[in-house]
Amino acid sequence: MSKVLKWFTRDSFILxxxxIIMGLILGGIVMLIGGYNPIEAYSALFTKVFGDMYNFGEAVREMTPLIMTGLAFAFAARAGLFNIGGEGQFLVGMTAATFVGVKFAGLPIYIHAPLALIAGAVFGGLWAAIAGYLKAARGVNEVISSIMLNWIGLYLANLIVRQFLLLKGENRSVDISDTASISLTWLSELMGNSRVHMGTLIALVMAVLFYIYMWKTKQGYEIRAVGYNPNAAEYAGMHVNRNIVKAMFISGMLAGLGGAFQVLGVFQYQTVMSGSPGTGFDGIAVALIGLNHPFGVLLGALLFGTLTYGSAGMSFAADVPPEIIRIVIGSIIFFIAAQGIVRWVLKPFYSKRKKEKVL
Incomplete structure (x- = not known):
């Protein structure tokens, strides 16, 4: 019990x-300046999400890809890598899952759905491994290479849909086979017939496996060591370049799996996109809110998904523009990044706690 209480008083939890509280307050101030009622707006936001099971289920569905892209960024960050290419990896994974879902029709469901998920994960991982290899072998900054791969991934996805999967007369692919779907009827009915799916359960498992791999295995220790100090890790006999490629591959697998969840569990087809959906970039924000810890990512996705989905209720019920929610999210990330400001706010609390310890 004392360990649990100690964890809740750590800076990694308190800050x-x-x-988040400071971000919400700042958002409220912006609303007041704009002539809106922040109490009414936040009430409408949370009512939209938690008012009934259908909307709660839809909010959970909104959080699921954010968990995966957040985990993807956090995994690479633990290796000292800034994987800004989660968007492209998400799209490549989505496209691979769509291709398998359409072209491998006729397979039994217990083979088809797992095969589509595996394809999404593997191709997302291979897409990220390109940036990892360029970093390890040629010293190319992964930020530059991965952000360029985002655009290539978008156009490649559109090319594959147009050339091999296009539904005649439409700007989308044909529907994936029912045997590739990861929808769960019992879970959907439990959540008010919302579009929740098996991917949510897998995402939770992935967060646990992330933690076990990163903090309980030798390979995870090596990846973290490379992230802390690659020179010291190499001196200790660790293969730095191999761990860089491995970390990017696993990171891309997580993002690619998130893309597979979307097409197999929500849309059931893939459109020809004029622009990226932004899920990979939102995952960066989720990971930063969660301090690049897998369980922190879950909480970050919960917050981000609640604010994003609930902003519709804020707009309809309180007439507050949904863009204000982006200001709130940006403010939260700002205060997490600028921890000196948060520590200054908490300074009286820390001083009081030190005096109590002395007494």
């Missing part, structure tokens, strides 16, 4: 919570 993000205070940053």
């Amino acid at each position: 993000p919570i205070v940053a």
Whole structure:
């Protein structure tokens, strides 16, 4: 019990919570300046999400891809890598899952759905491994290479849909086979017939496996060591370049799996997109809110998904523009990044706690 209480009083837990509160307060101030009622707006936001099971289920569905892209960024960050290419990896994984879902029709469901998920994960991983290899072998900055791969991934996805999967007369692919779907009828009915799916359960498992791999295995220790200090890791006999490629591959697998979840569990087809959906970039924000820890990512996705989905209720019920929610999210990330401001706010609390310890 004392260990649990100690964890809840650690800076790694307190600072993000205070940053979230400060972000919400700043958002409220912006609403007041704009002539809106912040109490009414936030009430409408949370009513939209938690008012009934259908909307709660849809909010959970909104959080699922954010968990995966957040985990993807956090995994690479633990290796000292800034994987800004989660968007492209998400799209490549989505396209691979769509291709398998359409072209391998006729397979039994217990083979088809897992095969489509595996394809999404593997191709997302291979897409990220390109940036990892360029970093390890040629010293190319992964930020530059991965952000360029985002655009290539978008156009490649559109090319594949147009050339091999296009539904005649439409700007989308043909529907994936029912045997590739990861929808769960019992879960959907439990959540008010919302579009929740098996991917949510897998995402939770992935967060647990992330933690076990990163903090309980030798390979995870090596990846973290490379992230802390690659020179020291190499001196200790660790293969730095191999760990860079491995970390990017696993990171891309997580993002690609998130893309597969979307097409197999929500849309059931893939459109020809004029622009990226932004899920990979939102995952960066989720990971930063969660301080690049897998369980922190879950909480970050919960917050981000609640604010994003609930902003529709804020707009309809309180007439507040949904863009204000982006200001709130940006403010939260700002305060998490600028922890000196948060520590200054908490300074009286820390001083009081030190005096109590002395007494």
